Amino acid sequence: MSRVKELLHQWLLKSASSQGIAWLEEKQAQIASGAAERVFFTAFSAVPRYLGKENLQLTSEDLEAAQTVLPGWFPNHWSVDRAGRILLLLALPHNEPEEYVRSLDKVFTTADMGELVVLYQSLPLLPYPELHRQRATEGIRSNMSNVFQAIALQNPYPATYLDDIAWNQMVLKALFVGSPLHLIWGLDRRANPELARMLRDYAHERWAAKRAVSPELWRPVGRFADAAIIADLEKVLANGDITSQAAAALACAESPVPEAQTLLSRYPDLHSAIQRGDLSWSSLNCDRHVYK
Template structure:
């Protein structure tokens, strides 16, 4: 399996405009790749410049633009094999650049510094910066460290940011405690996000989630409001019916 960080760099390098080559070189320096690739992680704080990293992270949209990637079939296969297709499929070039930066630096920066960096990126970033950060989470080193940040992101009122952590993202199913995962699913249903977009919903379905969904449906019916058509995906009966269905 190809290293995910190297694969992202390869895909980015194929699309980066000539005028942005200096940006990519700066990224290599800031993330500790290139000449510093062999340096031990414990020395990362002696070279890392957080302010320059943040400035370069922000500049990605200006330097790279928002043009959709338009992945080739071979690239899709490589991304699927590496388990990172959802991070960039259908995204803009600026988002690929930012995801690449975060994945690369997570392999060189000590955990406390990385946690602080992500916190600052999220709190100071605009919507597109936050989306890139959230989509990068599953591919960072020791990804479980960032559950509090991901749970906080679920509370946002910005739909694109909420979708970045909830949809086509394996992170919540892999790391969220049951309560936080269930709350995320109910919010998705409440605001009209298709439940089929939640990665790992099948394996995280539970009797408690089914009960919460039924309570939600009852409240909607009592108020004379419609119930989401895909609420059945949260029923344990749905899983049993699918398991016992006779193939045609």
């Protein structure tokens, strides 16, 4: 946690005014020394007024440092007020886990939507991250898209701490609301057979309603392809658009089932592109496609 605080402070020194930094450091010191709750809440709300809302001026070295400290930490588009608010959260006394969680619960309860986004993005950076699972699950259930995306996208917390039930629900909801799956950190690592079944069922619901299916749906499916899933991939390869065909081919390539490899061999151009490395999930530009 000390390294996280150090990085955030360094980034703010490059991006915020000296007056704003002085104010923030004063509030951090007061909060860390056990100041009354109102000091924290007043400062937490006032951060944008003192620091502004400009983006942090981060270099590639800064982003690499973030990944070194916490794999999956993506502060690429963070603002100075977001960094400042997280520093205030990290200043809260945390010697007692239960007391710290109670303090954090009060912050969540009173937060507006913008503050909730910061809070959910901060979960992997805070003390006792394993104690925040229920809070993360609540974020996944949120009807506010900004809040859901704060926990689901470019956030390492879900992949690290959520069980398969909550993880699978999050991935399925991301598809349902049109969020890009490739921004879910740990998507490939946390793929599992039950998620593959759920995604196949969801694809069939979409087809029955004559609605499009996101090509990214097939990304967590390939490794767990059974006869039914292979039949679906065959349908996509035969009738899908170019991006969907490429996604189905990639799913086949990841399947250990011989039938999937036989199916892929019937599409030599796609097969060759995958073997050459020209076609991969990274190269597949799925964020141009939003399916709601």
